[in-house]
Amino acid sequence: MTTARQEVLQRIRAALLTAVLPMPAEPALMAAPVGDTEDLVDVFRREAEAVGAVVHGPVSPSEAAACITRVLRAAGARRLLTWNPAEMGVAGLAEDLEREGFETLDPRLPVDPANRAKALLQLGEAEVGLTGASAGLADTGTLVLRSGPGRPRLACLLPPVHVALLPARLILPSLADFLSGAAQAAMDHANLVLISGPSRTGDIELTLMRGMHGPREVHIILLADSEP
Amino acid sequence: MKGTRVAFHSRVSLALKDVPLRSALDRATTRLQSMREIGLTSLADPDAVRDRARRLRASTLQRLDTHLEAFETAVVARGGQVHFARDAAEARRIVLELAASHNVRRVVKSKSMVSEEIGLNPALEEASVEVIESDLGEYIVQLAGETPSHIIAPAFHKTKEQIGLLLHEKLGIPLTVDPATMMAAARSRLRDVYLTADMGISGVNFGVSETGTLCIVTNEGNASLSTSAPRLHVALMGIERLVPTMADLSLVLPILIRSATGQKLSVYLDFITGPRRLVNGGDPDGPSELHVVLVDNGRSRVLGSELAEILYCIRCGACLNVCPVYREVGGHAYGSVYSGPIGAVLTPALHGAGVGSELADASTLCGACKDVCPVRIDIPRMLVRLRSNAVEHGELPLSFRLGLRLFRLAATWPWLFRAAARLGRIVTRALADQNYFRRLPGPLSGWTAQRDLRGFAPKPFSTLLAERRRKRP
Amino acid sequence: MTEARPGSVQLFTTCLVENLRPQVGLAVLDLLEGQGCAVSCPMGQTCCGQPAYNAGCLDDARAMARRTLSVLARSKDPVVIPSGSCADMIIHRYPEILKNDPIDAGAARELAGRTYELSQFLVGVLKVKEVGARSAGRITYHASCHLLRGLGEADSPLQLLATLSGAEMVPLKGAEECCGFGGLFAIKMSDISGAMLQRKLDHIRASDAQTVVACDTGCLLHLEGGLRRQGSAIRVLHLAEALVGT
Numbered sequence A: 001m002t003t004a005r006q007e008v009l010q011r012i013r014a015a016l017l018t019a020v021l022p023m024p025a026e027p028a029l030m031a032a033p034v035g036d037t038e039d040l041v042d043v044f045r046r047e048a049e050a051v052g053a054v055v056h057g058p059v060s061p062s063e064a065a066a067c068i069t070r071v072l073r074a075a076g077a078r079r080l081l082t083w084n085p086a087e088m089g090v091a092g093l094a095e096d097l098e099r100e101g102f103e104t105l106d107p108r109l110p111v112d113p114a115n116r117a118k119a120l121l122q123l124g125e126a127e128v129g130l131t132g133a134s135a136g137l138a139d140t141g142t143l144v145l146r147s148g149p150g151r152p153r154l155a156c157l158l159p160p161v162h163v164a165l166l167p168a169r170l171i172l173p174s175l176a177d178f179l180s181g182a183a184q185a186a187m188d189h190a191n192l193v194l195i196s197g198p199s200r201t202g203d204i205e206l207t208l209m210r211g212m213h214g215p216r217e218v219h220i221i222l223l224a225d226s227e228p
Numbered sequence B: 001m002k003g004t005r006v007a008f009h010s011r012v013s014l015a016l017k018d019v020p021l022r023s024a025l026d027r028a029t030t031r032l033q034s035m036r037e038i039g040l041t042s043l044a045d046p047d048a049v050r051d052r053a054r055r056l057r058a059s060t061l062q063r064l065d066t067h068l069e070a071f072e073t074a075v076v077a078r079g080g081q082v083h084f085a086r087d088a089a090e091a092r093r094i095v096l097e098l099a100a101s102h103n104v105r106r107v108v109k110s111k112s113m114v115s116e117e118i119g120l121n122p123a124l125e126e127a128s129v130e131v132i133e134s135d136l137g138e139y140i141v142q143l144a145g146e147t148p149s150h151i152i153a154p155a156f157h158k159t160k161e162q163i164g165l166l167l168h169e170k171l172g173i174p175l176t177v178d179p180a181t182m183m184a185a186a187r188s189r190l191r192d193v194y195l196t197a198d199m200g201i202s203g204v205n206f207g208v209s210e211t212g213t214l215c216i217v218t219n220e221g222n223a224s225l226s227t228s229a230p231r232l233h234v235a236l237m238g239i240e241r242l243v244p245t246m247a248d249l250s251l252v253l254p255i256l257i258r259s260a261t262g263q264k265l266s267v268y269l270d271f272i273t274g275p276r277r278l279v280n281g282g283d284p285d286g287p288s289e290l291h292v293v294l295v296d297n298g299r300s301r302v303l304g305s306e307l308a309e310i311l312y313c314i315r316c317g318a319c320l321n322v323c324p325v326y327r328e329v330g331g332h333a334y335g336s337v338y339s340g341p342i343g344a345v346l347t348p349a350l351h352g353a354g355v356g357s358e359l360a361d362a363s364t365l366c367g368a369c370k371d372v373c374p375v376r377i378d379i380p381r382m383l384v385r386l387r388s389n390a391v392e393h394g395e396l397p398l399s400f401r402l403g404l405r406l407f408r409l410a411a412t413w414p415w416l417f418r419a420a421a422r423l424g425r426i427v428t429r430a431l432a433d434q435n436y437f438r439r440l441p442g443p444l445s446g447w448t449a450q451r452d453l454r455g456f457a458p459k460p461f462s463t464l465l466a467e468r469r470r471k472r473p
Numbered sequence C: 001m002t003e004a005r006p007g008s009v010q011l012f013t014t015c016l017v018e019n020l021r022p023q024v025g026l027a028v029l030d031l032l033e034g035q036g037c038a039v040s041c042p043m044g045q046t047c048c049g050q051p052a053y054n055a056g057c058l059d060d061a062r063a064m065a066r067r068t069l070s071v072l073a074r075s076k077d078p079v080v081i082p083s084g085s086c087a088d089m090i091i092h093r094y095p096e097i098l099k100n101d102p103i104d105a106g107a108a109r110e111l112a113g114r115t116y117e118l119s120q121f122l123v124g125v126l127k128v129k130e131v132g133a134r135s136a137g138r139i140t141y142h143a144s145c146h147l148l149r150g151l152g153e154a155d156s157p158l159q160l161l162a163t164l165s166g167a168e169m170v171p172l173k174g175a176e177e178c179c180g181f182g183g184l185f186a187i188k189m190s191d192i193s194g195a196m197l198q199r200k201l202d203h204i205r206a207s208d209a210q211t212v213v214a215c216d217t218g219c220l221l222h223l224e225g226g227l228r229r230q231g232s233a234i235r236v237l238h239l240a241e242a243l244v245g246t
Helices: A006-017 A041-052 A061-074 A094-101 A113-123 A175-181 A184-190 B002-015 B019-040 B044-064 B062-075 B086-101 B115-118 B118-126 B134-142 B160-171 B181-194 B222-226 B246-261 B299-303 B309-313 B316-321 B323-331 B339-349 B357-363 B366-374 B378-391 B398-412 B413-432 B442-450 B463-470 C013-021 C022-036 C049-055 C058-072 C086-096 C104-112 C118-125 C145-151 C154-160 C192-208 C219-228 C241-244
Strands: A056-058 A079-081 A126-130 A135-137 A142-146 A161-167 A191-194 A217-223 B081-085 B104-108 B131-134 B197-200 B207-208 B215-220 B233-240 B270-273 B289-295 C009-010 C038-040 C077-079 C113-118 C134-141 C164-167 C211-214 C235-238
Touching: A006 B081, A006 B104, A041 A217, A041 B366, A061 A094, A061 A126, A061 A161, A061 A217, A113 B181, A126 B086, A126 B339, A135 A175, A142 A161, A142 C022, A161 B002, A161 B316, A175 B246, A175 C241, A184 B246, A191 B378, B002 B019, B002 B323, B002 B357, B002 C013, B002 C192, B019 B246, B019 B316, B019 C104, B019 C211, B044 B062, B044 B246, B044 B309, B062 B081, B062 B289, B081 B086, B086 B118, B086 B197, B086 B289, B104 B181, B104 B222, B115 B118, B115 B233, B118 B131, B134 B160, B134 B181, B134 C104, B160 B181, B181 C192, B197 B222, B197 C113, B207 B246, B215 B222, B215 B246, B246 B289, B299 B309, B299 B339, B309 B339, B309 B378, B316 B323, B323 C086, B323 C192, B339 B357, B339 B378, B357 B378, B357 C049, B366 B378, B366 C145, B378 C049, B398 B442, B398 C049, B413 C013, B442 C192, B463 C013, B463 C022, C009 C022, C013 C022, C013 C219, C022 C038, C022 C118, C022 C241, C049 C058, C058 C086, C058 C104, C077 C086, C077 C118, C077 C134, C086 C113, C086 C145, C113 C235, C118 C154, C118 C241, C134 C154, C154 C164, C192 C219, C211 C241, C219 C235, C235 C241
Parallel strands: A056 A217, A079 A126, A126 A161, A161 A217, B081 B289, B104 B131, B104 B197, B197 B233, B233 B289, C009 C038, C009 C077, C077 C113, C134 C164, C134 C211, C211 C235
Antiparallel strands: A135 A142, A142 A191, A191 B270, B207 B215, B215 B270
């Protein structure tokens, strides 16, 4: 007896014998974008702001902690849903956060349903989500986040404010640059998410509104590698 | 099928009288059209992109079996599970069984046209599983007990007054016409749902066969939340929605998103590969299980037919926004999950057996859809193909069949053509008022209800030509 | 395809011009002869077959296509047609519907290669810069679907109208949107057709034009039918009629 799988594949093979699949000629190679002399950081900042994110920095390593603290305070943070500070590329961040009095919620969700539900409800109380980023895409102002140990997916989604720390050297020109090398990263991580500005909807009379489900505010703190 | 044709005309008639609907449609389609046009300006060569995207769709479908097998292997290699569903009933069964075996009481859904197509929500509800749509437009439509009227903006047929009243009635919030207040109420209700749902069900914009990745596009972040918070993720995907590689996405995503909303990228692009990982201490969150349901439901049959090109569709909705017919009647008039130009082909194609064949007639073949399609689908050609199938199945009304046969005879025998024209002139002299008909019988009465019809000229061109040539040889 | 001004052309009148708007045919003659062309009107023309094609009656369409082919293949002169939809039918649909016919496939392709819609011919082949006609009042242009999207002709009619001295061109909102005729559609789906027409007529009235011009007699029938019923004095002219200063 054929399984559904076998049957569907057989049907497809049979169909391909008679399929009419028109295809145009290969178009001329598109002109590669003229080597942008514009600084990637400047492009990133402009595009991220155009989609409603707030961009800070680049800040040097010695200024980073103070900047982060300032942005968190301004966002009204008391409880944080955060990546493991060791994943965010700022030395001493864990200590700074503790010293400044931010409460860091445990992001690990238990597997069993009852405890998971309880944990989720608690995580829902965080005012700010704090994450790093594994890349930025300049021409769309996009953050790339990878899930993994110490990097909860919900940190950039649940709280109404998301603060992301992005090393400036990780900014790529565009989505195409990212995707051309992304196969291994995709396979190695349960979730890659590309975020371009705060959550939005236009579902009521096409009126644009921020903060539908994901954060209504996104702050990106660019991190420089060295002191100026 | 006469019954469905009559039903269609009745829905159309209702829609044409619905003034708020028509003004909402006008506003929304105009807006979305102009957003798309603005969006395309940020592409150096949109036509080349469309050609490439079309080639990608064609070449992927040409090897669909191979790509599906590779996709399945890759998903499983990362801990996901793959289920094939031959038809809607089987797809529903798979999801219901997953819900039952995992003690699922509540489902949160992000937008999935396939889930509508297979009738999933009613089936889940019948099995006492609560289903809540998370996309704001879908949520509104669900509260109203309706179906979506547009692929991208499901509730755009509703005014904010109507939505305010709906939320007041269903959520108990004070009556308001402020969209921000409405959004806040929906957001608050839906957050509860994310945090307490047992299963998240999503659609898939593109499956990537090299990596087993599900690519999902949203602006609200509802797919990200629906697929990260609950312990189970079930993804529904039509078998044709594959691209071979991650790099291929850089071709289709920019043109999909610009065609749909004019943005360069949606706010959220999720790439999901397998469930929550367990290595190195394990991912802190994410679903413990990922199930991908690959739905055929007529697609393989369409693939083998002359309508295969309709499978290139990447569900951007641009054709709906430019269709002059859709703009007058809206999505519900089509009476099917897929509406607009894409629906007029996809619905009869998927279902066969004359279902939705009246939709092929609801077009002037103006070609606006083909003009905006990011993968250049030749919808007019396929509408004619559907009409020709209907003719072959004897569905053309006798009066039209006879009329066209007579016309063909007249067109093949010039003397008959001239005789018919002479008859036309006689009828015009007899019945027309100053060469215009104001009322005509039978099928032509539809025309004269709203329009005059010019009659035959007293002398045809060939006569005038002969006279002219005599005067100036 | 040579760019030299051909001496002789064939006129494919179209069934609607022949029987309903013969003045269009005379205007086309004036235009082409005025540019120095010798125009022949081959005997035995009837209909290009588009109504049958659109209705899905492909066998009937093929029969009518073969008939038209035989009429237009007697001479190798270019064929000029005062209708975007008929030209599109011959140029694009004939090779498609006859592609499996061993005898006529080649003839269809050959004919398609020398068939032109009127404005396409005047601007693209004859390179007309000036029609030398006078007109008056405000004119607006409705872009028929098959001419615009089927044949890719957006500018030629406008270029030609712009050479009319004394007339003022005014823009038409939604000029590129379908008027709702669609052949049998206007009868089978007459209520939707009527709604589309009403939208178009509202735009025409809002343009403040005194004359609306189009390149397809089907559109003209539809537009004038609606305007007349609504008691409007706005004239509805074929491009050819406008260009000879009607």
